[in-house]
Amino acid sequence: MRLPASRELDGIDAAVVGIPFDSGTTYRSGARFGPRSIRASSPLIWGYNRALGVSPTEELKLVDYGDVGVVPVDIRATMAEIAEEAASIIRAGATIVALGGDHSISLPLLRAHAARYGELAVVHFDSHPDTWDQEFEDQPYSHGTPFRRAIEEKLIDPEAYVQVGIRGPFAVPKGQLEPAHAGVRMITTENVFDLGVQAVINEIGAAIGDQPVYVSLDIDSVDPAFAPGTGTPEVGGLSSFQMLQLVRGLRGLNIVGFDLVEVCPAYDHGDITSILAANLAFEFLSLLAVDRV
Amino acid sequence: MRLPASRELDGIDAAVVGIPFDSGTTYRSGARFGPRSIRASSPLIWGYNRALGVSPTEELKLVDYGDVGVVPVDIRATMAEIAEEAASIIRAGATIVALGGDHSISLPLLRAHAARYGELAVVHFDSHPDTWDQEFEDQPYSHGTPFRRAIEEKLIDPEAYVQVGIRGPFAVPKGQLEPAHAGVRMITTENVFDLGVQAVINEIGAAIGDQPVYVSLDIDSVDPAFAPGTGTPEVGGLSSFQMLQLVRGLRGLNIVGFDLVEVCPAYDHGDITSILAANLAFEFLSLLAVDRV
């Protein structure tokens, strides 16, 4: 997006931050190159956002903060690193738009945001609920567990936590199908097709109100036809148009942070997944800009 | 799907059977690697099917039967082999979920099923009717002719034969457009978009009632955006979500056999076609499980 590369955050409204970590992945690894590929696909994406009526690159002071230092072989050290770096950006007054990396990065990001804003409302676009207890024996942290951990750690207000786009076989015994917490709203892909995008947006708005909200978008919420470059593709998903409409529908919420995860370029082709991700990041920035106007 | 590999069929409900034959193909060959690729894409697909409310891998006794022996240079020898192996599986009481291979494999499968169940109702998802008389001079057998042969051989009850998803230019002289038999119902892709999935499901149900029904799904019924890895891609097709809904809509029919054909991995990317096919096979097994409940 032709943003200036800088770690100088004085007066900056928002910072794009890469988090090239994928060792939390259970199926296809490779999301570590997500940030690089999304940036490479972004040079054509700037200017005026007709749908939202703003020019975020003009109306906001933005930087590309570069990448957080990660340690592929140590998820705990990486999480500490992410949380600390995120906290310092938040303290400097900039809103974070984090580019993953796999979904395990959301937990330290939620920690840093909750430390500043208290229990967070969350809009979570995904095909998987990522609220498993453990994917691997005795391993609390991986890309399938961050939101369960976040509820347990009271980073998320479960009553204001909305999952959108869930679908696919549920890889758990039938007896354990209950969500991580009774209050969590799960809007499946089937719901989106049945009710329509506007109804879903209304439901999100009703659940969240004006609480500080964190937005986490797993690119596999979109169908693999539109986003093949991802680690655990799930067929029967949303189109890119539906996803753009859903994100634009968050206009007016009190958004305090974003992440966009699971872009895995090795399985992409023609860069269409990275281009979609770069456009979604542009919509995130537009949401911030529209709040200013 | 983490099924046990076995040819021991005692007490088995259903058997997944690979048929790696593609010499019946007229355009892009390569479907012989369909079974291998669908299996490789299946390890994440198991557990609970939310849409149908069943866990097929728990509720059914399933095996991966392995591949039928085929002879690339001899379609008649291959057809005999398929028919014989299929007959023995049916006799053992297991329902066949056959993974092709090109569409020419459906004829021997229909022969084996009709020998056991009599004239079959058929739900046939495809972009092409595959009811040509001859694609090549004097060659009765190829991937464009199995359903015409099956009608002629009285394996199919034409009044209970429904084609879904037909589209694209019709490569025949205008005078020969009539279907293979007056009773055959052809539901085009345009019909699906116009009428909606539920209306199509109702029409299928009305045509078939409680007859024993065979389901044949050519992956090219889905649009090449969602299923690029196929031999004769036809644009303007169904989405993967529509196809999943259509298959789930077969719930309640008296299904006696399945095939899933024309997955051609060499033209796939990011394995999205194979992943879709593995999910459709999971839906097939779920249909069998839901009948049990």
Next chain:
Amino acid sequence: MRLPASRELDGIDAAVVGIPFDSGTTYRSGARFGPRSIRASSPLIWGYNRALGVSPTEELKLVDYGDVGVVPVDIRATMAEIAEEAASIIRAGATIVALGGDHSISLPLLRAHAARYGELAVVHFDSHPDTWDQEFEDQPYSHGTPFRRAIEEKLIDPEAYVQVGIRGPFAVPKGQLEPAHAGVRMITTENVFDLGVQAVINEIGAAIGDQPVYVSLDIDSVDPAFAPGTGTPEVGGLSSFQMLQLVRGLRGLNIVGFDLVEVCPAYDHGDITSILAANLAFEFLSLLAVDRV
């Protein structure tokens, strides 16, 4: 499409003409191989067009004219070459179906058609308006400017100029968002999803009436899931089914020429973009045939 290769235009209804030029491209080059790839993907596309009820390859006398000579390093020399060759084909009485190449080729084609038919109505399918003033300092000609130039040169009647499929960020300062001319109708992708295809077709018909109309289709009007092989992919686009319906909806207009541009095979996979383009060319020819009946 198995057309005879010939430059003999006597009695010919329409000529498919390749224009392998891509030096007007600002992002991904490679559209020079569009004609070659579309032709290679066309052998299965012939016969009867069910949707329009015609067999264009039977009802029209068609030729594949081959490629216009282009000069990669000189856009002005190339434009002169295109205009001259197009004029001679038009004089011979054949309708041109031009296969690009990048969108800069439309300007000389419009010049040749306007010289014969006067100010043209235009239906322009695209995700970008291509009515920039200058993409590069002091360079009037590139793939982002042809329609502005054409309005200035009075080749197009702005009141009968309809753009369909526009979307994406607008890479211009906010103050310069006005269209190239007050009369131009811009139907965005969002409009198509909101209003439906039939309403859009009606709007096009109302704007154009029975004026001679030129149809220009940039493949990036379709979403990159369906058409990844293009130079400036824009997410959130139309499906291939919607595009086919829109093109078929032009039935009854007085179409005098076509182009189909920005197919870039190096970013395609499984040839799905080229196959879509070949099908769209088949629809173009069907539109000509249906007018004859």
Next chain:
Amino acid sequence: MRLPASRELDGIDAAVVGIPFDSGTTYRSGARFGPRSIRASSPLIWGYNRALGVSPTEELKLVDYGDVGVVPVDIRATMAEIAEEAASIIRAGATIVALGGDHSISLPLLRAHAARYGELAVVHFDSHPDTWDQEFEDQPYSHGTPFRRAIEEKLIDPEAYVQVGIRGPFAVPKGQLEPAHAGVRMITTENVFDLGVQAVINEIGAAIGDQPVYVSLDIDSVDPAFAPGTGTPEVGGLSSFQMLQLVRGLRGLNIVGFDLVEVCPAYDHGDITSILAANLAFEFLSLLAVDRV
């Protein structure tokens, strides 16, 4: 190579003939698109051959004859078609440069050439000897058997039959390792690396003398790094430079026909296999031209 497309053979020196058949393949199918892809990769290959000192496209009258009609589902019908078409070209006085297709096409080509020239000397570049007795039970014809059949049918003089490039595991029981006939010379890849290209050329020349010789080149004789687009890749092979040198070393032999087989574009990338094949065809034509000078 910018050859005129024509079936008019009067006064023609050599004809390039496509044979798009791959149902004789035992592993990866797809060689049916070999002729199309080799032709598409040939436009830059023409002019002066420095190594051999000739300009074949100037010094010979050449045509692109187009493709032989094949029947994917019937290898015997296809073989009859090939033999008949080849015989008619040979009768017209043109030397055939056949582009496959899989290696099973060599048998009917050898039949046609032996009918005209008697028992043939053969130079056979390949990583596999293709002299199996049967790959499939009771199937005499497939891409692994043509040269054994040709010896049995006395189309080849075994004493003047040289195999070059053989390597890889031998998929036969140890007791059956003897060559198809005692006289056959097998020069392994290891021999080529050890002895050097010139020694191999000398050995070929010594074996063949001035007998009429047929040249059959399976692209898998070259290492998959240089020729990934093939059906049964065999690692540890020759470089493209070595292969070019070996082919040029055939200068002076009395060559009466050529084939070039097993180019499988679906597994190619960047078209490097097709470009290599097109260059080898150019060398074949140069060998014919150099004999004229």
Next chain:
Amino acid sequence: MRLPASRELDGIDAAVVGIPFDSGTTYRSGARFGPRSIRASSPLIWGYNRALGVSPTEELKLVDYGDVGVVPVDIRATMAEIAEEAASIIRAGATIVALGGDHSISLPLLRAHAARYGELAVVHFDSHPDTWDQEFEDQPYSHGTPFRRAIEEKLIDPEAYVQVGIRGPFAVPKGQLEPAHAGVRMITTENVFDLGVQAVINEIGAAIGDQPVYVSLDIDSVDPAFAPGTGTPEVGGLSSFQMLQLVRGLRGLNIVGFDLVEVCPAYDHGDITSILAANLAFEFLSLLAVDRV
């Protein structure tokens, strides 16, 4: 290689063991799919090894043991798992041929083998020495450090440790270039080209004598033209022919275990890297068989 899948090791000579772990990777992840892809590429590789004069699949009792359970997010837990499983296989009397996975898996494998055989001689094919002290601050374990750790843990006899194929820029300050231990022999790629394969084989033999030797082969020792599918490709490498010759040259050594690592299918094309790896595994088995004869 058509090996029986079994964990029953009674009387088994050698077991192929997959280790699908890649969280030790510092650049491109994805080697976790190495075992799956190598197995899928192996069906054509069996029978008689002409170069070594043995048929390993006939002369040895072999099994495919399946994959070791790994924990992507925890390298220490994974290492413990590998060491334990390897120890139990060794105890059962089977020689391990381990398929990685990234190079970090060699350390636990060396631990298991050293526990049985004492300090090991090692032949280590690689473009990188993998004897870094730490790639990441305070992280002793990753794919760049196993051999330094192994020397420190006295698993390897440094005087009998030979590295072959080293090349490329050395990503360390100039002052730290000394090898991990004075006795280690480093044979660079340049040495191999200069001295020839036979001289290198002689040097290996002289260093190792009849000590028990472990062979570790990183596929990036081969040039990326021959093995593009790997995590840290290093240009200017060995050809596949040279690597085959080097491995065959180990004949006669007292080999007690093997690993083959860093095959990363997402960056492969036409499966050429996996096919090479499967062939190298076949050579490993042949080395075991030839010792028996």
Next chain:
Amino acid sequence: MRLPASRELDGIDAAVVGIPFDSGTTYRSGARFGPRSIRASSPLIWGYNRALGVSPTEELKLVDYGDVGVVPVDIRATMAEIAEEAASIIRAGATIVALGGDHSISLPLLRAHAARYGELAVVHFDSHPDTWDQEFEDQPYSHGTPFRRAIEEKLIDPEAYVQVGIRGPFAVPKGQLEPAHAGVRMITTENVFDLGVQAVINEIGAAIGDQPVYVSLDIDSVDPAFAPGTGTPEVGGLSSFQMLQLVRGLRGLNIVGFDLVEVCPAYDHGDITSILAANLAFEFLSLLAVDRV
């Protein structure tokens, strides 16, 4: 290579400069993304160059200057831009390492260097001589002509101009085969294989002596197996090892500038061409560093 991005040239030894222009291309376009892709492939390439015994990133002050502004539709405007920018970098005392783009960029670079150093010696690695008179009628400038123009403009001393790696068919009438000037030395690929790398290095040294020399490396001098991502691949070429040895052999020459052209990522796979190019740029910088020591 982790170089600082800067246009501040004070005290800088060398500047890496991208020139993303490919409208001079006659076959496959796409080299405009060469600079982006080479940079993305460079993060692992730094530290100590064992072959030349230097650490260029430590011993030199280096910057990544970013890209020169180019105008895809106007080769003359682009050439003026390149020449001007290059002249200003040379004036600031930094040696240019230019990353193309197509080979037409060499002419303005030669102009800028000759303006400073007088007639230049040139080492030109390429499979094509690029000394055509005109590729397109009346077009003096394109990627096939820069060196002929440079001789005509007296930018190059023909007696000190050495071409290395030439091969392939010569696409000119036989009568026009003479080189652009009698003094030019052409060392073909065949010469390199026959004489060996060291003899070629000696011949280059003898021709050039201590004249100021410009090095131009077209990546297609390397075989497409090692460098598939290029516009006009030419089979039968050098290995990457040979090319590295040739470049290192330039040690001791008085090199004043470099370019590295024709990397075309759209035809690359696994990024192996870009990784090779990044390594060659590292060798260029090492040559500069070694002169300092």
